[in-house]
Amino acid sequence: xxxxxxxxxxxxxxxxxxxxxxxxxxxxxxxxxxxxxxxxxxxxxxxxxxxxxxxxxxxxxxxxxxxxxxxxxxxxxxxxxxxxxxxxxxxxxxxxxxxxxxxxxxxxxxxxxxxxxxxxxxxxxxxxxxxxxxxxxxxxxxxxxxxxxxxxxxxxxxxxxxxxxxxxxxxxxxxxxxxxxxxxxxxxxxxxxxxxxxxxxxxxxxxxxxxxxxxxxxxxxxxxxxxxxxxxxxxxxxxxxxxxxxxxxxxxxx
Amino acid sequence: xxxxxxxxxxxxxxxxxxxxxxxxxxxxxxxxxxxxxxxxxxxxxxxxxxxxxxxxxxxxxxxxxxxxxxxxxxxxxxxxxxxxxxxxxxxxxxxxxxxxxxxxxxxxxxxxxxxxxxxxxxxxxxxxxxxxxxxxxxxxxxxxxxxxxxxxxxxxxxxxxxxxxxxxxxxxxxxxxxxxxxxxxxxxxxxxxxxxxxxxxxxxxxxxxxxxxxxxxxxxxxxxxxxxxxxxxxxxxxxxxxxxxxxxxxxxxxxxxxxxxxxxxxxxxxxxxxxxxxxxxxxxxxxxxxxxxxxxxxxxxxxxxxxxxxxxxxxxxxxxxxxxxxxxxxxxxxxxxxxxxxxxxxxxxxxxxxxxxxxxxxxxxxxxxxxxxxxxxxxxxxxxxxxxxxxxxxxxxxxxxxxxxxxxxxxxxxxxxxxxxxxxxxxxxxxxxxxxxxxxxxxxxxxxxx
Numbered sequence: 001x002x003x004x005x006x007x008x009x010x011x012x013x014x015x016x017x018x019x020x021x022x023x024x025x026x027x028x029x030x031x032x033x034x035x036x037x038x039x040x041x042x043x044x045x046x047x048x049x050x051x052x053x054x055x056x057x058x059x060x061x062x063x064x065x066x067x068x069x070x071x072x073x074x075x076x077x078x079x080x081x082x083x084x085x086x087x088x089x090x091x092x093x094x095x096x097x098x099x100x101x102x103x104x105x106x107x108x109x110x111x112x113x114x115x116x117x118x119x120x121x122x123x124x125x126x127x128x129x130x131x132x133x134x135x136x137x138x139x140x141x142x143x144x145x146x147x148x149x150x151x152x153x154x155x156x157x158x159x160x161x162x163x164x165x166x167x168x169x170x171x172x173x174x175x176x177x178x179x180x181x182x183x184x185x186x187x188x189x190x191x192x193x194x195x196x197x198x199x200x201x202x203x204x205x206x207x208x209x210x211x212x213x214x215x216x217x218x219x220x221x222x223x224x225x226x227x228x229x230x231x232x233x234x235x236x237x238x239x240x241x242x243x244x245x246x247x248x249x250x251x252x253x254x
Numbered sequence: 255x256x257x258x259x260x261x262x263x264x265x266x267x268x269x270x271x272x273x274x275x276x277x278x279x280x281x282x283x284x285x286x287x288x289x290x291x292x293x294x295x296x297x298x299x300x301x302x303x304x305x306x307x308x309x310x311x312x313x314x315x316x317x318x319x320x321x322x323x324x325x326x327x328x329x330x331x332x333x334x335x336x337x338x339x340x341x342x343x344x345x346x347x348x349x350x351x352x353x354x355x356x357x358x359x360x361x362x363x364x365x366x367x368x369x370x371x372x373x374x375x376x377x378x379x380x381x382x383x384x385x386x387x388x389x390x391x392x393x394x395x396x397x398x399x400x401x402x403x404x405x406x407x408x409x410x411x412x413x414x415x416x417x418x419x420x421x422x423x424x425x426x427x428x429x430x431x432x433x434x435x436x437x438x439x440x441x442x443x444x445x446x447x448x449x450x451x452x453x454x455x456x457x458x459x460x461x462x463x464x465x466x467x468x469x470x471x472x473x474x475x476x477x478x479x480x481x482x483x484x485x486x487x488x489x490x491x492x493x494x495x496x497x498x499x500x501x502x503x504x505x506x507x508x509x510x511x512x513x514x515x516x517x518x519x520x521x522x523x524x525x526x527x528x529x530x531x532x533x534x535x536x537x538x539x540x541x542x543x544x545x546x547x548x549x550x551x552x553x554x555x556x557x558x559x560x561x562x563x564x565x566x567x568x569x570x571x572x573x574x575x576x577x578x579x580x581x582x583x584x585x586x587x588x589x590x591x592x593x594x595x596x597x598x599x600x601x602x603x604x605x606x607x608x609x610x611x612x613x614x615x616x617x618x619x620x621x622x623x624x625x626x627x628x629x630x631x632x633x634x635x636x637x638x639x640x641x642x643x644x645x646x647x648x649x650x651x652x653x654x655x656x657x658x659x660x661x662x663x664x665x666x667x668x669x670x671x672x673x674x675x676x677x678x679x680x681x682x683x684x685x686x687x688x689x690x691x692x693x694x695x696x697x698x699x700x701x702x703x704x
Contacts, residue, residue: 054659055658055659056655057651057655077658077664078655078658078659079658079659079660079661079662079663079664079667082658082659082660082661082662083661087659088659090656090659093656094650094652094653094655094656095653096653096656096657096670096671096674097674097675097677097678098673098674098675098676098677098678098681099670099671099673099674099677103670104657104660104662104670107657107662107666107670108657108660108661108662111660111661111662111663111666112661143674143677144656160660164660164661
């Protein structure tokens, strides 16, 4: 069998500042092209997992490993991980005043390709992607996330996902703060990107099942208290929606 | 363009003596009025000790340590050139890389060597020439304004400027004449070990509209050089004036500017001071709002690295009621770079209904860097809206991480965030072309240091 794209083994991580352990032995395996959802109650550590995969400096890995195509990423800086194919769609996209969306995208693409992208090709690609996400072209010249509405911020994350073409997309609560129309646009965008790039794996981190009405996962994992306590098919999400997280919690401890 | 005469040998000058003023004014065949101005200024200069750090406005800039006036000889006279092609290579590169210009004037060391003014502007009554020439050819205009906003009492270096300035630029825009494309003034120091004392006088009559970009530059000089500047800018009723100073001196230069701007009724002045060059650079800038309806935007941008030391002293001087002013100065400090910002909003007793705001923000990029920020209010009227804010902080880690997570390497990510930090200043400059030029200046400055 081929090497899994992402393999997380016994991952322990704590908040670097105060040593509070958040991840307490996460195991997860994701093959190229698969869509997995991680669901869990607030405070279960699912957002932390996404940040640790991307290498956020606020967290320290104390045990276990994260392998991307068999190679540990733990010694890689966040930008190196990104160039190796990891993309994190932020739950709360950061505002960067004075840096335009176009400037960010061009700089990121230059870094990824190791050469200056052709400015006309770039413009065309950016405009095409923005049209796909029903974004006003004027967005390209606006400062990154600065003064964006919640929906605009999330669309901007998907725009970057489309432009950067990662092999692994980690979507941290991309559905949060979206009304139903925005959710449809965002999930349609993800589905289109996925259809174009069959090998891209997606790790959807979400509290609610509703996003999974639009994106069908191959696997669903339930995370509670820093561990994945149960995994199953798409139907597990529906069961969780119906019965709540306490049900799994009880079942596992029973 | 005929300011040629016997060069003064360094031995004659250097110490800025009274005899030197006599020689200077005699050699330039100046009028009694100008001669007396210089002599009066010299008397104040001679009586004023070098500022010590005991003075509040020099507290963080130990100028006695940073500058020895007797170390310099007077900058030499230079012969005029026919066109920009004849300029020194470094200066020519600056002229070439600049965007469009209504007209250009360049001073090298002690002399204005290039002056261009299109006929159509001259036909509208615009005067753009060396201040020396203007004093001869337009004595009434010059006497009415020159030395009225910057006086010898504005400090040791204002007095020095008033006694020893040479060359200089004079721009006069008659009533209701509106020129959208900026006038460009260049001041270039060609030699280390010298003191260059340029000067600027801008008069915008009622309803006039004008923009001036003044660029100060030199190559990196092996020896220290001194640049002493003074600008006087007058915006009469309803005039709109934009003044941008771009200080891009090479290392080795100490630059000291004393600038005064006066806004008349319903006039609007925007200033932007960009400091990236020199070893030590200080701008003492005061805007006086002397009539109702006037508005002033004061902008500043500074990036210090190595051992650079930048000092900005600002005053928003609200003399008249119903006027408004807004100040935003932002700086980034790397290595052991230092900055001082000391800003005052002063509202005189009669200046009711004043709106005045002042913000200074500093980004500290390394452990050895330091920024001192001292905002202040002095309000003597009761019906005003005024505020000030000052911050000294580090880079936002979350912003940097966001960029890293997009695959952008750290030095570049930091550069982008810092670049963005200055965007707020530049976007307020109402000159799109110049804004783009300054973005490149900022980019170039950040490139090697981060």
